[in-house]
Amino acid sequence: MASLGNASPTHNQSFLFDKMPLLDLFFPGLAPATSPAWSLLTGGPNIYSRALCIGGLLLLFGKYASEYIEKLVETYLLSKIEVPYTDEAYDMLIFWVCSQPFARLARTSLATIDLKSTAESGSHAEKKPLHYSPCNGRSYFWHKRRLFVFDRQRSLGEFGTAREQAYVSYFGRDPTVLRELLDECRRHYLDTVKNKTSVFEHQGDRWKASKSMAKREMSTVIIDKKLKEMLLDDVAEFLDPKTRTWYSRRGLPYQRGYLLYGPPGTGKSSLCLSIAGHFDLDVYVLTMSSLNDHSLKSLFAELPQHCIVLIEDVDATAVHRKPDGSTDASTSVGQNSPVGKRVSLSTLLNVLDGLASSEGRLLIMTTNHIERLDPALIRPGRVDMKLELFLANEDMINQLFYFVYNNPPKSNIREDESERNVYQAGEEKAGEDCKLLPLAQEFVAKVPKLEFSPAEILSFLLENKHSPHHAIANVAVWMEKLQEERTKLTRTTSWALDDDDH
Numbered sequence: 001m002a003s004l005g006n007a008s009p010t011h012n013q014s015f016l017f018d019k020m021p022l023l024d025l026f027f028p029g030l031a032p033a034t035s036p037a038w039s040l041l042t043g044g045p046n047i048y049s050r051a052l053c054i055g056g057l058l059l060l061f062g063k064y065a066s067e068y069i070e071k072l073v074e075t076y077l078l079s080k081i082e083v084p085y086t087d088e089a090y091d092m093l094i095f096w097v098c099s100q101p102f103a104r105l106a107r108t109s110l111a112t113i114d115l116k117s118t119a120e121s122g123s124h125a126e127k128k129p130l131h132y133s134p135c136n137g138r139s140y141f142w143h144k145r146r147l148f149v150f151d152r153q154r155s156l157g158e159f160g161t162a163r164e165q166a167y168v169s170y171f172g173r174d175p176t177v178l179r180e181l182l183d184e185c186r187r188h189y190l191d192t193v194k195n196k197t198s199v200f201e202h203q204g205d206r207w208k209a210s211k212s213m214a215k216r217e218m219s220t221v222i223i224d225k226k227l228k229e230m231l232l233d234d235v236a237e238f239l240d241p242k243t244r245t246w247y248s249r250r251g252l253p254y255q256r257g258y259l260l261y262g263p264p265g266t267g268k269s270s271l272c273l274s275i276a277g278h279f280d281l282d283v284y285v286l287t288m289s290s291l292n293d294h295s296l297k298s299l300f301a302e303l304p305q306h307c308i309v310l311i312e313d314v315d316a317t318a319v320h321r322k323p324d325g326s327t328d329a330s331t332s333v334g335q336n337s338p339v340g341k342r343v344s345l346s347t348l349l350n351v352l353d354g355l356a357s358s359e360g361r362l363l364i365m366t367t368n369h370i371e372r373l374d375p376a377l378i379r380p381g382r383v384d385m386k387l388e389l390f391l392a393n394e395d396m397i398n399q400l401f402y403f404v405y406n407n408p409p410k411s412n413i414r415e416d417e418s419e420r421n422v423y424q425a426g427e428e429k430a431g432e433d434c435k436l437l438p439l440a441q442e443f444v445a446k447v448p449k450l451e452f453s454p455a456e457i458l459s460f461l462l463e464n465k466h467s468p469h470h471a472i473a474n475v476a477v478w479m480e481k482l483q484e485e486r487t488k489l490t491r492t493t494s495w496a497l498d499d500d501d502h
């Protein structure tokens with residue numbers, strides 16, 4: 001000790017520098033960075049500057065060492081899973097995380113309006129509740145006696161769109177532990193969306209879950225009974241595992257296409273959602289105007305097995321062939337989008353042919369104007385079944401009346417409502433049917449057939465939902481008003497067309 005205490009600065013300096021290669025051995029690159037500080041430390045003018053140097057050095061060393069240790073731990077002691085933002089697994093993980101107590105304690109969170117909240121807001125002040133989820137930071141949590149780390153980073157990507165990524169890790173080397181955790185997230189998520197239809201929309205060339213809505217019962221879509229049965233039988237047969245084998249044995253792409261056409265408000269979109277609900281399928285909505293060839297191909301390639309791909313109002317986006325009959329890249333879908341950002345008809349036809357598509361996908365296209373569609377788009381193979389939906393006929397008007405005034409079947413009522421709202425099946429229902437029968441007949445007699453859409457009739461009945469007698473009393477006035485509105489609209493449209501011609 002005495003000899004070290006008495007040693008001259010030059011001696012001390014050389015002693016410390018002797019240790020530097022050793023330091024470099026453990027923390028490569030540290031020695032050159034710290035050597036100027038060492039020289040200041042050993043040859044500094046006074047005690048304060050030396051203390052300052054020691055403090056700085058310790059900080060630098062501490063930071064370097066902690067990063068190094070963290071890396072070591074991550075490499076040798078942690079198991080980690082990355083969950084990409086664009087995958088549904090991301091929604092599963094975040095959904096589960098938000099339900100955990102640790103999420104409420106996270107010091108950095110993302111605040112969003114909880115649009116999915118089903119809480120019945122009594123007052124204005126309770127509207128738009130906020131939802132918090134851990135973000136841009138690490139959260140440590142215990143689960144089943146194990147310590148896990150949840151890390152979610154969010155940044156702004158190209159064009160100001162948010163980019164996110166999330167990781168879950170745990171202190172251990174067994175990867176099955178993390179897989180089990182993610183499986184728990186999956187089950188938790190599936191339980192929550194059990195009686196719901198998930199709707200996916202595209203962001204760039206990736207699918208993203210946009211909403212999950214209560215399943216729409218098939219009985220709530222009032223169309224011709226035979227048509228409904230035919231459609232249901234066809235879809236059921238297609239989704240049967242035996243059909244899949246049948247297709248694969250013959251090397252045919254296992255997919256099916258439907259075209260629903262008819263006037264506005266006849267229930268085309270509603271029918272699509274109820275098919276999804278009936279067969280427990282998710283719906284992937286394609287908006288052609290925001291796609292190009294590349295994104296369309298990627299989206300089709302990323303479709304899961306057994307799902308519905310919905311293209312609504314396909315006439316508004318599809319164009320006809322060029323005069324020479326070609327369907328080359330210059331003939332495009334989505335005329336309002338800038339050139340170069342459109343989908344070419346040839347690409348659309350190719351993806352519909354299924355070379356890059358998933359197994360078991362149902363394509364449903366809807367249109368109000370079947371005559372405007374390119375024949376190639378709706379030829380058999382691409383569209384296997386064309387279903388026309390009509391304006392309300394006698395039977396449909398009758399069904400719509402019962403739909404509004406009859407108590408809904410139990411399955412349509414939410415659990416909590418069922419207690420107060422339920423009717424005793426059997427006698428009471430039969431009684432109600434008897435009471436409604438003459439009213440329904442009277443209503444049906446007053447409404448002309450094949451003149452109003454189900455949407456129009458339903459909207460009128462809903463205005464009078466508390467009294468079928470009011471509906472019957474007001475129906476004549478309502479029809480007159482609607483006719484007037486239609487005449488006005490037709491006049492305005494024809495003037496606008498005349499102006500365009502001039």
Ligand SMILES: Nc1ncnc2c1ncn2[C@@H]1O[C@H](COP(=O)(O)OP(=O)(O)OP(=O)(O)O)[C@@H](O)[C@H]1O
Binds near residue numbers: 220222456
């Ligand atoms: N056949 C029907 N049965 C029950 N409800 C219907 C029916 N047709 C329309 N509706 C109701 O009318 C509204 C509009 O229906 P929907 O969007 O399904 O019609 P659409 O034919 O797709 O219309 P558009 O061609 O204008 O897109 C919805 O609220 C739906 O519940």
